[in-house]
Amino acid sequence: SGAKGVVEILSASPFIDRCEIGHNTAAGIYASNVQGIHITHNDIHDNRSTVLGGGISVEGGSAFIQANTVYNNRNGGFHGSVARGAGGISAKGSAFQVLDNVVHHNIGQVSVSYAAGPAGGIDVEGVTGSHITVSGNTVTDNQEYGVNDGSGPGGIGASGEVITFTHNIISNNVGSSGFSPFGGVGVGGTTFVLFSHNIITGNTGGISSRRNGYGGGGVSAQDVIVGSNVISGNIGGGVGGLMLENGTFTVTNNLIENNFATGQLMDNGGNNAGGLYIRSNATANLSGNTVISNTCNSGGAGGITIRGNATVLSNTISLNSSDSTAGGITVFSGSSSIISNTISGNTASGSAQTSGIYIEGGDAGSKIQENILTQNGSNRAIYLNTNNWTVNNNYIFSNIAPYDLYYDGPSDTTLDATNNWWGTTDTAEIANRIWDHSDTLDSGVVQFNPLMMTDQGPSNHFPVAIVNADPTFGSVPLDVTFTASATDVDGSVVLYEWDFDGDGFYDWSSTINGNTSHQYTTGGNYVAVLRVTDNLGLAGKTLVKIGAAEPGQSIDVGGQIAQNQVWPAGFHFRVTESIVVPMGITLTIESGVEVRFASGTGMQVEGTLLARGFENSPIVFTSDAVTPAAGDWAFIRFTDNSVDAVFDTTGDYSGGSVLQHCRVLYGGGSGAKGVVEILSASPFIDRCEIGHNTAAGIYAS
Structure with a gap:
């Protein structure tokens, strides 16, 4: 007969205690505009509400809801354009205490496109000035079922001005579909949230959603404490563990383990994490946490992904894996400090292959300091593409990755990586485990002098x-x-x-x-x-x-030329690592010389290159491959520091960098824009053959 609840309480406050309320076509209990109502120790099951919460629904006022068992209830409706209620317990008002309830196998359903959906288990919504306490509840095997883009948490949803959310067990709940659903919890406070001592395990969020889902859940507020929680074994389409947004967070002493981000329907690259995701509108201080054995399948870190501002201090980040950016920590933006953490045993695959720390952006003054990075696998332990960061006073040793530090910043930059302990004092070995300008001319230089003599110091140049x-x-x-x-x-x-x-x-x-x-x-x-x-x-x-050289033998060359050199006719030269002609140095190549470049190598001219052949005896720059192919080697690059060509009053060449009567073949690889690249420079390019390259013949900017 259109009842909102089989027990309806309208501006009244009866005591509802130790009752069985079940098998009804409305909410088990519906209360409106109540003050201090007590609903305790009831068995509420198998109720079906088409508009409001399935088990218990309170609209307006305040309530004390404790020690109830709420199961097999269902909410399946909407009100206006906003979904209402939860499968189990729904409360909206100024003050609620939801304590020690057992809530299981309920379903919250919404069919409104882009609606803020109900929770499967418990949904508590506070109004302005509200204080919400959700504590001691066991919430298991509930499901939020969104149609179109409606969504909500599978376990518990809570919003209000001040929220205390503690000592709950939230397990095996499902946020099944819709718009960014949460598997375990969705907590949003306008002022303050205490989120502590909860166990959030085995929840699933958004495996088939249209956007990222969050397995463990998400928390947001102006000021949040996230402490001493266990977040484990959750699965999310975007984030396996927990997502933090819209506020300032103190995140301490949590165990975040064995969570999994499938990444199968992510919305933007990098918005994923296996363990913890800090959004761009969040500022977080992370300390004393253990982030271990989490996995991210696409677009973020296995352990922690940071887009906001973060201080990551004294955490253990181990045995995480990613097939995208980093196994341990990924930073895309913001101002961050990564200090005194143990980062070990992490792995990554895919194009990034960074096992420990992956930095792709970040503000000036960000730092990696006093961390222990060891036993990390994949291709590199630390990756940075900017010198806004400093890497100082870390213990970086015994990594399985061939590179301890991989610097991919611009070629005219220097990364400060001084005063680290590298597990050895053999400077050649340390240099071999650092990727920088000495490996590719497109990257900047890593400065690692001085270094620590042992893991306890001292520092020494x-x-x-x-x-x-x-x-x-x-x-x-x-x-x-x-x-x-x-x-x-x-x-x-x-x-x-x-x-x-x-x-x-x-x-x-x-x-x-x-x-x-x-x-x-x-x-x-x-x-x-x-x-x-x-x-x-x-x-x-x-x-x-x-x-x-014996007759017919090539001479290996490479690296930075230390003094003026002449490569004379009668010799062949093989470039085994990229050549740099530095400022103040002249490299002269005589006619008839053949210069063969190994794969990926090139020549960068910051001083003067004099390569003048003759029509019947050109200088040849080509591939070292047995069967040459376009793109085998990189480029001949003239930088803005190179010596420009000059001409006399009749227009004839009289000095400066020149390529004349040269053949430049089979280059343009390694991302080159041109096999001859001219960057704010003016060499003289005359009577050359430039062909069979995978980039422009000549690129000048």
């Missing part, structure tokens, strides 16, 4: 040497004169040593300087190593390529 070898190549027998001097800003240089052939055995030593000579009698490409040691035993190493 390693000596820096100035080295010359003359000549660096020629026919055997080849006599090379080596000169070297070194400085140490915080100590003194006590030993110079040369390993002439790079076999690990040092053939010559002196306490005075590094001046000596050596004859190469056997043809080959050698790497001579100068080791300079300071008074604390820390050594710096400098490598020099030496090519002692």
Whole structure:
């Protein structure tokens, strides 16, 4: 007969206690405009409401709802354009205490497009000035079932000005579909939320939703404390564990483990996380949390994804995995500090392959400091694409990833990564585990000097040497004169040593300087190593390529050229790592020379390149592959520091960088815009053949 509830309470306050209320076609209890009503110890089941909450529905006023068992109820309606009620308990008013109830196997359903849907289990909505307490409840196996884009939490939804949400067990609930549904909880307060000592486990959010779902749930308010919760085993389409938005959060001593973000229907890349997701409108202070064994399948970190402002202090972030950005922590924006955390055993696959910390953005002054990063797998332990961050005083050691630090910032930038302990004092080994400008000309430089001598310090600058070898190549027998001097800003240089052939055995030593000579009698490409040691035993190493050529043998070249060089006719040169011609240095390549580039390598001119062939004897820049193909190597790039070409009064070339009578073939790979790239420079490009490349022949900007 159109009843809103089989027990209807209208501006009254009876005591409802220890009753069974079941098998009704309206809410079990419907109360409107009540003050201080007590609803306790009831068994409320199998009720069906087409408009309001299925089990208990309170609209307006205040109520004390405690120790009820509420199950198999269903809400299936809407009111106007806003979904109303919950499958189990629904309350809207100024003051509610919802305590120690057992709420299971209820369904909240909404069919309104883009409606803020009901919860499957408990839904409490406070008005202005309200104080809501949801504590000690066990909420299991409930479902929010949204049609079209309607949605809500599978377990508990709570909103109001002040919310105390503590000591609840929320498990195996489902936010099944609709617009960004929550599996476990959806808590939103306008002023303050205390969210603590809850167990949120086995919930599912939005596996088939039209946008991201949140397995554990989401919390928002102006000021929030999230403390001592267990958030485990939840599954979400976008976030496996917990999402934080719209406020300032203190997140302490939570266990966030074994959550899974499927990522199968994410809305924007990077809006996913296996464990914890901090949105761009949130500021969070995270401390003392354990984030372990979470997984993200797409668009975010296995452990923590940050788009807002965050201080991540003294957490354990371990054994998380992602197939997108990072296994441990991903930061996309905001001002953040990652300090004194243990980040270990994380893995990642996909294009990013960063196991520990992945930084793609962030404000100036952000920092990675005093963390322990160890046993992280995949391709790199730390990735950054900006020098807005500093990486200082960390213990970065024993990672399975080949690179401890991967810097992909602009080529004209330097990343401060000083005063770290790298698990060794072998500076060559440390350099090999850092990806930067020495590996690709498109990336900036990582400055890791000074470094820590042990995991307890002290910090120490390693000596820096100035080295010359003359000549660096020629026919055997080849006599090379080596000169070297070194400085140490915080100590003194006590030993110079040369390993002439790079076999690990040092053939010559002196306490005075590094001046000596050596004859190469056997043809080959050698790497001579100068080791300079300071008074604390820390050594710096400098490598020099030496090519002692037999007839027809190529000479290996690469790295930054230390002095003016001439590559003479009659020799072939093989670029094994990208060549840099620095400011103040001139590289002259004579006619008839062939320069073969290994895969992905190139030449960057910051000084002067003189490559002048003849029509019948051109200079050839080409691939080192047996069967050359377009894109095998990268580029010849002239930067704004390179020496521009100059012309006399008749218009003839008279000096500066030049490519003349050259053939430039099979390049343009590694993202090059042109096989010849000219960036704010003016070399003279004349009478060249430029072909079979995967980028523009000449790109000038």
